[in-house]
Each structure stands twice: as C-alpha cells, then as structure tokens.
Amino acid sequence: xxxxxxxxxxxxxIEATLFESVAGAHGRxxxxxxxxxxxxxxxxxxxxxxxxxxxxxxxxxTYDYRGIGRPLPRGMNRKVRMADWATRDMPAAIKALRRHxxxxxLAGIGHSFGGQALGLSxxxxxFLRYMxxxxxxxxxxxxxxxxxxxxxxxxxxxxxxxxxxxxxxWAGMGKDIPFGAFNQWRKWCNSPDYFMSDNEVxxxxxxxxxxxxxxxVGFDDDPWATRESTDVLVSWYENAPVKTRWYSASEYxxxxxxxxxxxxxxxxxxxxxxxxxxxxx
Numbered sequence: 174x175x176x177x178x179x180x181x182x183x184x185x186x187i188e189a190t191l192f193e194s195v196a197g198a199h200g201r202x203x204x205x206x207x208x209x210x211x212x213x214x215x216x217x218x219x220x221x222x223x224x225x226x227x228x229x230x231x232x233x234x235t236y237d238y239r240g241i242g243r244p245l246p247r248g249m250n251r252k253v254r255m256a257d258w259a260t261r262d263m264p265a266a267i268k269a270l271r272r273h274x275x276x277x278x279l280a281g282i283g284h285s286f287g288g289q290a291l292g293l294s295x296x297x298x299x300f301l302r303y304m305x306x307x308x309x310x311x312x313x314x315x316x317x318x319x320x321x322x323x324x325x326x327x328x329x330x331x332x333x334x335x336x337x338x339x340x341x342x343w344a345g346m347g348k349d350i351p352f353g354a355f356n357q358w359r360k361w362c363n364s365p366d367y368f369m370s371d372n373e374v375x376x377x378x379x380x381x382x383x384x385x386x387x388x389x390v391g392f393d394d395d396p397w398a399t400r401e402s403t404d405v406l407v408s409w410y411e412n413a414p415v416k417t418r419w420y421s422a423s424e425y426x427x428x429x430x431x432x433x434x435x436x437x438x439x440x441x442x443x444x445x446x447x448x449x450x451x452x453x454x
Contacts, residue, residue: 187265190222192225192234193226194226200226206234206236208266220437241349254354315399318396334350380411384412386413389406391419
C-alpha cells in the first residue's frame with residue numbers, strides 16, 4: 174500500500190492510495206481504479222481494494238475527490254463543483270494509475286457517484302470494462318427516502334452549508350462537502366433529469382461516447398439506488414453494452430444497502446462474484 178499525491182490539470186492536489194498484492198506476486202489482470210461515492214473517503218474502500226490486488230488485479234488505486242480528502246486552498250469551498258470530481262479529478266487519477274502501471278490495461282469501479290462519473294469524465298476509452306455499484310440517477314423522487322433526503326439537503330443542509338462554506342459531516346451525508354459541490358449536487362437531486370438538464374454541465378453529452386462493457390450492480394435493500402434510479406442511469410449509457418445484476422440482502426443474512434457491499438463481512442460471499450468479472454485478463 175502506497176499513498177500518492179496527484180496534481181490535477183487545474184492545480185489541485187488530491188490524495189490516492191495504490192494497492193498491490195501483499196504476497197508480492199503481481200496479478201496478470203488489469204489495474205483497477207475505484208471512484209468513490211459522494212462524500213465517502215477512499216479509506217472506506219481499502220479492504221476491498223486489497224482484496225482485488227490479492228486476487229488477480231495488477232494494482233488497485235483509490236482516491237479522494239477534491240474537498241473530501243485534504244482541505245481545499247483558501248476560498249475554494251464555494252468555487253468547487255461536484256462535476257469537477259468527474260471532469261478533473263477522475264481523469265487525473267486515471268493518468269496517475271497509468272503512470273504507475275504503464276504495462277497494464279485498466280478496469281474501473283464506480284460506487285454511487287463514481288458510476289455517474291464515468292459518463293461525465295470523457296475518459297471511458299481508457300477502460301476495458303467498468304462496474305457500477307449502488308449507482309443511480311440521484312433524483313430524490315426515485316429514492317425510498319425522498320422526504321428525509323429533501324429535508325436534510327434543502328431545509329437543513331442548504332442554510333448550514335451556506336453559512337459554514339461546507340456541509341459538515343454531522344449533517345448525515347458523509348464527510349464534509351464543500352459548499353459549491355454540495356449546492357450543485359442538491360440542485361441535481363431536486364431535478365427529475367438530475368444533471369442531464371443542467372446546461373452548466375455540457376459534459377453530460379459524453380455519456381453517448383461510452384461504448385465499453387458495463388456491469389451495473391444493485392441491492393434490493395438500497396433506499397437510494399433503487400431499481401428505478403439504476404434503470405435511469407443505465408439508460409444514459411445508451412451506446413454501451415450494459416448488464417444489470419441485483420442482489421437480495423436476504424440471501425446473505427446481512428443488510429447491504431447503499432454502502433454495505435464494501436464491508437469485510439461480504440469478503441466470502443459478494444466480493445468473489447464481482448472480482449471475477451473485474452480482474453479477468
């Protein structure tokens with residue numbers, strides 16, 4: 174495990190971690206980039222990343238979006254946009270992984286927002302294949318917690334974030350989120366079209382460029398990335414061959430929800446099922 178600093182094209186430092194096999198034998202599969210969910214730090218994925226590195230991946234990289242890991246430069250909290258995570262940070266991470274593993278092909282995992290980021294990034298051609306996990310459109314009306322999320326984002330989150338310059342972690346949305354990123358995300362979540370009707374995000378047109386194989390993984394007890402929400406996201410990848418796979422929490426005698434897949438108690442059950450698709454040569 175090696176911590177790495179990555180400089181984005183617009184001069185922002187983001188942090189990443191590179192995982193390789195603890196046994197010292199490099200896998201022959203692709204190097205894998207894990208792109209996080211909103212406000213989720215890269216450390217949440219460390220055990221799964223190491224598992225992939227020990228089960229065939231040549232390397233695995235996790236990274237933090239700007240404002241989620243290290244503090245932003247002074248004055249940036251209101252300037253950063255959530256779209257920057259996909260259009261600036263993800264491309265920088267891809268390039269960094271290529272520098273570290275120039276001999277390897279790449280595969281990707283996108284958790285929640287990370288599943289949306291592929292389409293916005295314009296970088297899908299770098300990947301052999303891509304897996305989305307618990308990823309949907311983000312529109313609150315397609316979740317099973319619309320009223321709760323709307324209250325937390327609009328009635329509580331907005332005034333708090335506007336005052337503090339960030340949405341603090343105690344508001345229940347994960348790590349602190351810079352105000353600019355939170356406010357853009359909030360607007361998207363209130364729109365039935367999410368960012369697909371946001372003229373300030375022209376990169377949404379890049380979804381039509383994606384043609385690599387995608388596996389969309391969902392869980393029936395996820396209150397946010399519901400089947401309806403996932404179907405909408407899949408429809409945006411109109412030119413990609415997409416397969417959808419749903420898992421039932423009752424089959425594994427443990428809740429999965431939006432975040433549970435990455436808990437180590439799924440090491441012997443869920444992880445092998447997705448690892449095979451990701452690390453195959």
